[in-house]
Amino acid sequence: MTRRIVLGLFKDFDQAFAAIAEIREHKVPGVSVDDVILKSPIEHPEVEEVLGERPAHVPKFTLAGAIFGMTFGFLFLASAQATFLVQPQGGKPVVPLPSNFVLTYEMLILFGVLFTLVSFIVGAGLFRRRPPLYSEMISLDQVGVMLEVEEEQAEALKELFRRHKVVEIREEAVR
Amino acid sequence: MQTKDINEQIAWAKINKDVLRSMENPRSGYWIAVGICVAMVLVAILAEIYQYNAGLGVGNLNWPHMWDLYIATFIFWIGMSHSGTLLSAILHIVHADWRKPIYRFAEAMTTFSLMTAALFPVLHLGRVWNMYWVLPYVSDRGLWPNFRSPLIWDAFAIFTYLTSSALFLYVGMIPDLAICRDNAHGWRRKLYTVLSLGWAGTDRQWRHFRKAYLLMACFLIPLAVSVHSIVSSDFAMSIMPGWHVTTFPPYFVAGALYSGCAAIITLFVLLRYFFRFEEYMTIPILEKTVKLTFAIAMVWSYLWIIEFLAAWYGGHKADVEILVSKFTGPYSPFFITMIFCGTVLPFTLAFERLRRHLPTMFVVSLLFNLGMWLERWMIVTPTLAQAYHPFAWNVMWPSVVQWAIVFGSFGWFGLLFLVFVKIFPSVSMYEVKEMVYHRRRHVVEELAVKYHRRAGDPQPVTDNPGT
Known part of the structure; x- marks a missing residue:
């Protein structure tokens, strides 16, 4: 079964957070908020409220x-x-x-x-190979929501992103 | 009159563009500044070569004046290094977000000041090849350095502070180095790719970054206090009159923060002018820095007054004689200039018009640091000139060799700083974005339109319009 990585680039945090909120409500069956990787130019103070507690030791x-x-x-x-x-x-x-x-x-x-x-x-996982689907817009002013999903879930996820005015969607197959 | 620390409507892309532009294409003024600094360093190197060959006597460093400008300047540079700790670490912990546009160059100042300060203990030895004796290194006879000596503590403290502050500067810069990587070409791209360590701005990276940066800030604050306390111990733990003073550690720390803040004001004005950073290094931020400097100046003034009152009230004859000689002896013009620059001049900061006037603040900040450098000289030399043994009393004036090396240290610091601002971002892009983001969320445009007072508002209606 093929898996794909999908990255949605949003203009601001509000749109990205709204998309994550829908993922949290399982609007895309089989996709969990725990799989979400948020990429941003700054650290949002409420990111833990949105993604939930994640460990940092x-x-x-x-x-x-x-x-x-x-x-x-x-x-x-x-x-x-x-x-x-x-x-x-x-x-x-x-x-x-x-x-x-x-x-x-x-x-x-x-x-x-x-x-x-x-x-x-x-x-923080530094020194490793740079994660896939890196966008230079993230270091500029856009917020990315990235997930690794099954191929049949990818289209539903992209549709969810589009509902929240995604600026650009990038995807690639997991090697 | 500008009242906001930063324009919250500024676009994030513009922040990147403005800061990255400052790192490109040095203009002729930059190369002139580099040339002056290189010339100062070369003169100092020549002076040191001469001193190395001829001995410390050519610097007029003879018994009892074993310490003079070199150690005074060493303390001065150690003090300067406290600026980064204050602005970056302390204000970071208390969430004072106005520090964000200016903390990066203050942190760089910390590191470069320490790199400059570390030269002086080596130079003043004369036998520079024996410098490694202060390192925790066992000799072939199984002997270690004397760990009871504050001079050994200095070596430990400076090494720890230099390592920690350089790492603190570097870690805080990683997200910005990723921005540089994404926008650079050629050798710069390769450099930033290596230095940014693969930063991609993921929530995992930010989460670890925030915790690590906060913890390093927490370590840096007590470290800064301990470093300058240790430097004060070089004096306070001796029995020399004028040095054996209980209040020396806090006095040194206050003086360090004072000179560091003054240097921040100087560099603030220069960077704002030359890099066109008017939108980031704003007048309200300058005003806050100046107010902080004023408060620290008053603490420092209180402590030196207390130091002298204690000597006066204590009645120890040698201490009192040193005190009197500072006011009336051969070094009195320098001592009085120190009091004027360090204690009287800060009262100019009480006036809002002066606080917001950049040329005035530039000149005043330089004079503050002149006062702080004189303070260090007036700690070291008058005591050596008039210690316990009258037969050893000797007024000494530094020679050209000492002055050349001292001025060369300013060239060395300037050179490091000039290289830094062209290779690394001197304003933290991601933190300015955070500042703008948070402030933008606190400004509701409709409320501003509805409630803010404006020049065109209707005038009040009086009961008797004829009067």
Whole structure:
């Protein structure tokens, strides 16, 4: 069975959201709102209201990075300072907490930022081959609604898009 | 009088067009500016080569003046870097959307200021080849750097801040790099294709982007505070009179924000004029930035006054002598100029007509930064000139070598910035689109027609028209 990817380009968010609302109401049998990929030049603040909650695990990685940075930072410093055991400390502790706090804090932030970056790149699916049916109009001023559907559903979907004044429809077969 | 931060009717396509146009075809003025910056950098390189061969003495850096303009300028550039954090991170978290047209170049300033600042600890060493001693690197005798020293903290802090701010700048630019990719040709297209990482504007990408950007902003704020606190620790953790002051960390942070804001005003005026960004860098946005600068100037003024009152009230003899010498000693003209530029001059910002006058704001912002640079010099040098041992008292004036390197740093910063604005968008296109979109939704045309007050409105009717 052949599957097709259909992209509808709309002039603004209102028209695109209206089209998605109809998809949510199963106006195209067999097509779910969970299959919708919304492409836009900006992030609409209400996009989650329209598409529903979708996961983004960036904060968990950030927390993991911060904890790793803090632990690594302190242990790194402490293990380096432990090599001074053979030397006179002038009455100071071998592992001084006040000064190590400052450097541990810096490491916490550094690794927190690095883990955030990595989780963003992985989570957002960057570095992969560009998704099909990319339109340069999306980076300009149009909003795209893209779905992968069965071939027999494609015509109904395009008709739905047309009802909401779609500017352009593009499609291609899934390879 | 322009009252709106931005014209909400501006088309998204026009935003792309205007910003992308600013990256094309540099005019002769641009190349003249590049030439001046390159000349300044070359002079600084020659001065450094001479200093490298002859020793720090040619810069008049002799005991007890081991730190002078180099460290003062180092603090100045670190301070300048706080502009991006303030405008981008803090105002992003509090949803102040007026920052959107101007935060990109402020973030770039942060990164380039740090790249400039990082040169000075190397240069002031004299033995520049030993710079790696501050890195967490074990020697062949199993010895590590002294992690108790604030100088080592500096290395950690600057590395973390430079890495984080550069990543913050880059991540925030990815959607715009995709716009550039879609509109560029030749080598630029290849560059933007690589840098945009395959951005396609999907809801998944935006969702992760928003969270990552917010979290990075959250990290950057405490980081900025810690970096300048650490720089202040270079002084405050010593026992030198005039430096061993509890209020130094907040004083340094306030000074950093002040000079950063002043630099934003300077670059705001220049970019608006040269790139014709009148529709994005509007007078109301300038006014908001100026008001913020005024508030920070008052915080900074309060803190330096408190610093001196504490020395006066504390009665520590060496501290009081340093204080008196700053007002009456050989460096007093610079100290008084600092007070004038940093504390008196900001009161010009209280006048609306001046706040909205671009040439005035340009000159005033330069003077603010002159005051802030003098402030750093007046922290470093007077204390070294008159510390605890009278036999070591020595007034020192920087030599041509030091001045050449200091001026060269401004050329280096300018060069980096000039290259940036021609390769990367200096106004965030997608954020300006967001700003326009949100504001457009809040303006209902029919209500505006019905209720807005206009010049042609009927005049009030009086009871006695004859009087």
